[in-house]
Amino acid sequence: MRYDSDSLSAALAPAGELARDFDAVWERIWRQDHVPPRTLELCRLRLAVLHGATAEAGRERAVEPDPQRRNAVRDGGYARDARFDDAERAALAFTEVYAQDPAAIDDALADAVKRHHGEAGLVCLIEALGFIDARIRLAMMISAMTGEDAQ
Amino acid sequence: MSSSGPRVGAPARSSGHVMRDSSLGLATQLIDALVQLNGSVWRRNDVRPALIEMLRLRNARTVNCVFCKSVRYDVARADGLTEETVELIDDGFATSTLGEVEKTVLGFADAYLRNPGVFAPELLARLRAHFSSAQICQMAIALATFSASSRCAVALGGMPEALPVMEMSLPPA
Numbered sequence: 001m002r003y004d005s006d007s008l009s010a011a012l013a014p015a016g017e018l019a020r021d022f023d024a025v026w027e028r029i030w031r032q033d034h035v036p037p038r039t040l041e042l043c044r045l046r047l048a049v050l051h052g053a054t055a056e057a058g059r060e061r062a063v064e065p066d067p068q069r070r071n072a073v074r075d076g077g078y079a080r081d082a083r084f085d086d087a088e089r090a091a092l093a094f095t096e097v098y099a100q101d102p103a104a105i106d107d108a109l110a111d112a113v114k115r116h117h118g119e120a121g122l123v124c125l126i127e128a129l130g131f132i133d134a135r136i137r138l139a140m141m142i143s144a145m146t147g148e149d150a151q
Numbered sequence: 152m153s154s155s156g157p158r159v160g161a162p163a164r165s166s167g168h169v170m171r172d173s174s175l176g177l178a179t180q181l182i183d184a185l186v187q188l189n190g191s192v193w194r195r196n197d198v199r200p201a202l203i204e205m206l207r208l209r210n211a212r213t214v215n216c217v218f219c220k221s222v223r224y225d226v227a228r229a230d231g232l233t234e235e236t237v238e239l240i241d242d243g244f245a246t247s248t249l250g251e252v253e254k255t256v257l258g259f260a261d262a263y264l265r266n267p268g269v270f271a272p273e274l275l276a277r278l279r280a281h282f283s284s285a286q287i288c289q290m291a292i293a294l295a296t297f298s299a300s301s302r303c304a305v306a307l308g309g310m311p312e313a314l315p316v317m318e319m320s321l322p323p324a
Contacts, residue, residue, distance in 0.1 A: 028180065102305040105308075138295050
């Protein structure tokens with residue numbers, strides 16, 4: 001089976017209570033209001049593309065209903081697309097650098113996120129990116145372990 | 152590093168809990184679940200603490216989180232993890248004097264950290280020879296949690312150039 005960040009839960013179920021605690025963080029990320037879940041969904045799609053995780057990038061969550069916006073994130077055209085607001089662009093710009101190297105994030109990128117979402121929003125975005133990244137990696141790895149082409 | 156200081160502050164009120172009193176505590180709607188998970192990777196895990204600590208340190212060194220690299224959990228030391236062994240958790244681990252189980256655990260970490268879309272059949276066979284399905288899933292979750300945490304610490308800025316090794320107890324559940 002080819003897993004993604006959501007279907008991964010079934011693969012990790014043998015871990016028992018630890019798997020439930022891992023999933024609880026995932027569920028909280030999508031229900032908090034420090035950063036709009038719709039923005040996080042755009043970041044998830046962008047991270048998937050940057051990982052080369054095609055199964056993940058192809059997964060569509062209802063929180064982002066606009067297929068043109070999803071495609072603009074997938075092909076990188078969002079930066080010049082009027083369908084995205086400044087807060088979304090700031091989060092996506094942060095995501096681009098986070099994916100390559102968190103140490104390369106500079107104060108300007110962080111300040112742009114804080115302008116829209118405050119300090120709590122920046123912390124939440126960074127935590128969310130950490131677990132999105134982690135679940136994409138795990139889904140790719142477990143797919144590979146079960147003999148599927150993860151990419 | 153691209154910042155001279157931390158990019159966010161900390162909660163105004165101290166709780167005495169190391170995670171809740173850090174910047175992470177600002178995200179009030181996530182912190183409870185994060186505290187629970189960070190305890191569970193040690194407490195709800197059937198894998199020896201020394202091996203979990205090796206996963207954590209391999210991740211810390213790969214992500215280059217100075218805070219994470221400096222910490223040694225007391226439960227891992229009590230389980231027999233020495234500084235001599237910790238020194239071997241570098242890029243040459245595969246040809247080091249580490250045992251077969253330790254090399255398998257570190258190979259698992261590297262698969263996740265470096266190229267998760269490819270998993271060598273030989274590594275998978277060794278993993279299955281030494282660990283149950285439940286343990287493999289528990290190590291995967293521990294590694295993912297450590298990775299998210301260390302990348303978070305780096306992204307929040309204010310990372311010092313170096314820190315001395317310091318022993319820590321698990322935070323209260």
